[in-house]
Amino acid sequence: MLKKYKPFLRAGAIDTMAYRFNILIWAVITVCQVACLVFLWLAVYRSSAGGMDAEIHGFTYREMIAYVVLTTIFNFVTFNNDTLWNINTDIKKGTIGNYLIKPISYRGKFAATSFGSLLTMTLMFGVPLYTAALVTLGCLGFLPDLTFPAFFAHLALFLLAGLCASLLNDTIAYIFGVLCFYTSSGWGLNSLKETLVAFLSGTLLPLAFFPAGLREAVSWMPFAGMSQNPVLILMMKYDLAQSLRCLALSAAWIVLLELFAKLLFTRAVRKVTVQGG
Amino acid sequence: MIEVNELSKVFRKPIRGTGVSGMVKTLFSRKYEEIRAVDKISFTVPDGQIVGYIGANGAGKSTTIKMMCGILTPTSGSILIDGVEPYRRRQQVAQHIGVVFGQKTQLWWDIPLIESFKVLKEIYQVSDADYKERMDFLGEVLDITRFLSQPVRTLSLGERMRADLAASMLHNPRILFLDEPTIGMDVLVKEKIRQAIHALNRTYGTTVVLTTHDMNDIEDLCSRIILLEKGKILYDGPLTSLKNRFGNIKTLTLTVPADIRAETAPVLSPDVALSEEDGRLILRFDADKTALEQVIQYAFRDLKAMDMKIAEISIGDVVKTILEQQEAEHAEKI
Numbered sequence: 001m002l003k004k005y006k007p008f009l010r011a012g013a014i015d016t017m018a019y020r021f022n023i024l025i026w027a028v029i030t031v032c033q034v035a036c037l038v039f040l041w042l043a044v045y046r047s048s049a050g051g052m053d054a055e056i057h058g059f060t061y062r063e064m065i066a067y068v069v070l071t072t073i074f075n076f077v078t079f080n081n082d083t084l085w086n087i088n089t090d091i092k093k094g095t096i097g098n099y100l101i102k103p104i105s106y107r108g109k110f111a112a113t114s115f116g117s118l119l120t121m122t123l124m125f126g127v128p129l130y131t132a133a134l135v136t137l138g139c140l141g142f143l144p145d146l147t148f149p150a151f152f153a154h155l156a157l158f159l160l161a162g163l164c165a166s167l168l169n170d171t172i173a174y175i176f177g178v179l180c181f182y183t184s185s186g187w188g189l190n191s192l193k194e195t196l197v198a199f200l201s202g203t204l205l206p207l208a209f210f211p212a213g214l215r216e217a218v219s220w221m222p223f224a225g226m227s228q229n230p231v232l233i234l235m236m237k238y239d240l241a242q243s244l245r246c247l248a249l250s251a252a253w254i255v256l257l258e259l260f261a262k263l264l265f266t267r268a269v270r271k272v273t274v275q276g277g
Numbered sequence: 278m279i280e281v282n283e284l285s286k287v288f289r290k291p292i293r294g295t296g297v298s299g300m301v302k303t304l305f306s307r308k309y310e311e312i313r314a315v316d317k318i319s320f321t322v323p324d325g326q327i328v329g330y331i332g333a334n335g336a337g338k339s340t341t342i343k344m345m346c347g348i349l350t351p352t353s354g355s356i357l358i359d360g361v362e363p364y365r366r367r368q369q370v371a372q373h374i375g376v377v378f379g380q381k382t383q384l385w386w387d388i389p390l391i392e393s394f395k396v397l398k399e400i401y402q403v404s405d406a407d408y409k410e411r412m413d414f415l416g417e418v419l420d421i422t423r424f425l426s427q428p429v430r431t432l433s434l435g436e437r438m439r440a441d442l443a444a445s446m447l448h449n450p451r452i453l454f455l456d457e458p459t460i461g462m463d464v465l466v467k468e469k470i471r472q473a474i475h476a477l478n479r480t481y482g483t484t485v486v487l488t489t490h491d492m493n494d495i496e497d498l499c500s501r502i503i504l505l506e507k508g509k510i511l512y513d514g515p516l517t518s519l520k521n522r523f524g525n526i527k528t529l530t531l532t533v534p535a536d537i538r539a540e541t542a543p544v545l546s547p548d549v550a551l552s553e554e555d556g557r558l559i560l561r562f563d564a565d566k567t568a569l570e571q572v573i574q575y576a577f578r579d580l581k582a583m584d585m586k587i588a589e590i591s592i593g594d595v596v597k598t599i600l601e602q603q604e605a606e607h608a609e610k611i
Binding site: 094 | 347
């Protein structure tokens with residue numbers, strides 16, 4: 001049954017490769033952003049009460065810089081996703097009909113494409129970037145001493161968490177995309193989704209910095225699993241038990257969101273009015 | 278088999294004001310206008326039939342086709358494709374139908390045609406042996422082999438349409454929906470497309486539902502036609518009975534001497550209508566009421582005809598007459 005989706009997986013992988021120059025430009029921009037963030041955090045720690053030795057919300061300045069660098073790489077590799085825009089285009093141009101008359105699930109098509117894209121991004125950019133970052137950060141002493149068997153366990157869990165994060169991101173993008181059936185405009189929905197995810201996933205700020213009530217609430221939401229948790233697993237800030245709990249939470253959210261997406265699509269598709277004819 | 282029962286589709290369209298003030302008003306109060314695109318139609322298409330689905334622009338043809346292939350959900354009524362409702366069990370039905378929308382391509386624009394076919398092969402899970410057999414068949418009847426390696430965007434309209442048709446037939450669908458497959462095609466391409474549809478129907482017993490504005494398509498292909506107007510079925514039956522709906526109408530076009538004019542010429546009977554066109558006389562009559570022989574004699578003897586052409590009424594004329602009558606009735610009501 002899954003074999004039907006192979007062409008979409010391939011297309012996702014190949015398209016990502018085709019846009020490698022775009023991605024390179026994007027990479028340069030990202031490096032600049034990381035530099036800004038690093039200097040920002042250095043300034044924060046320098047001016048804090050405890051100075052450079054301070055530990056703010058459980059993060060030393062070394063850990064914070066490692067966190068910033070790794071989160072940026074993680075987002076860059078994992079969230080390469082055009083699902084929302086493609087759904088928006090399908091609805092606007094009426095090309096959604098082309099998929100509705102084929103024996104495939106619309107959701108499955110996007111999941112396969114995103115997975116293909118994730119594979120390419122991980123192999124082409126993930127492997128070299130993570131290796132470079134881990135080695136550099138390790139040599140500078142910004143990471144805890146990597147004891148090897150334990151590190152490999154964490155690495156394996158990190159890869160799984162990355163897969164979950166990519167799926168979560170794609171499902172959320174899909175849900176927002178399907179909402180375009182009602183709004184007929186993807187722009188606003190995309191901004192909403194991006195802001196929500198950036199804020200609640202810990203990309204802007206680790207969730208530890210949030211006020212206690214909000215932190216507790218957000219820790220039960222799917223967003224932390226999309227950025228913060230995978231990185232903290234890799235940095236070994238989480239022990240194995242905590243890492244597994246995070247994975248379980250993400251898995252549960254994936255199931256829930258996929259069910260919701262299915263329900264939403266079934267309702268929304270009744271609203272389809274294909275242009276022309 | 279396709280069973281359509283009391284099918285309706287109502288579109289709700291917001292009424293928008295014109296100009297800036299109208300736009301602002303629409304933001305706050307939305308009024309909707311209901312458009313009944315399809316209005317309680319019922320029909321059944323048995324396996325292996327080729328049905329022509331005709332009607333003016335906006336009669337509801339495409340809407341019906343889109344409901345039959347699962348893109349649109351009916352407002353009320355039901356459709357069964359081999360016993361399954363396409364809008365409820367979309368994927369299941371999609372495996373057994375093929376669809377072509379003449380106005381839009383379903384092929385992937387930037388990749389070579391053959392790659393599109395390979396993708397479709399995987400989506401429909403066509404076995405290697407079947408794929409080869411189908412490609413041979415389609416390559417021959419649609420003549421697509423020549424441009425298989427070109428990206429779709431570089432194909433001419435005729436080539437693209439043939440490619441689209443081939444794509445819709447690749448998985449050997451039991452039912453083929455063709456929405457204006459000959460739109461914008463030249464005569465040769467039209468001919469090729471008709472031949473392909475015939476070949477497919479003969480070889481595989483495929484049921485075909487096609488909409489078209491080209492009455493030659495209908496006369497060439499369809500044993501049955503369904504005529505739709507303003508969402509309702511005006512006529513459903515064999516082509517021949519539609520033609521005979523106004524009797525066995527024949528027209529005689531005569532070349533006559535200059536002094537014979539329609540207004541002054543002797544009249545045979547009130548059943549034989551006389552008119553003039555480009556200096557020729559046109560006689561229109563029902564051959565079941567007035568014998569053809571009698572009219573021909575009259576033409577030579579009384580009208581001094583030097584040359585003549587006998588023609589049966591064309592299906593296009595019949596449809597035109599019916600639609601004009603409808604329009605006139607509609608205008609009267611208002």
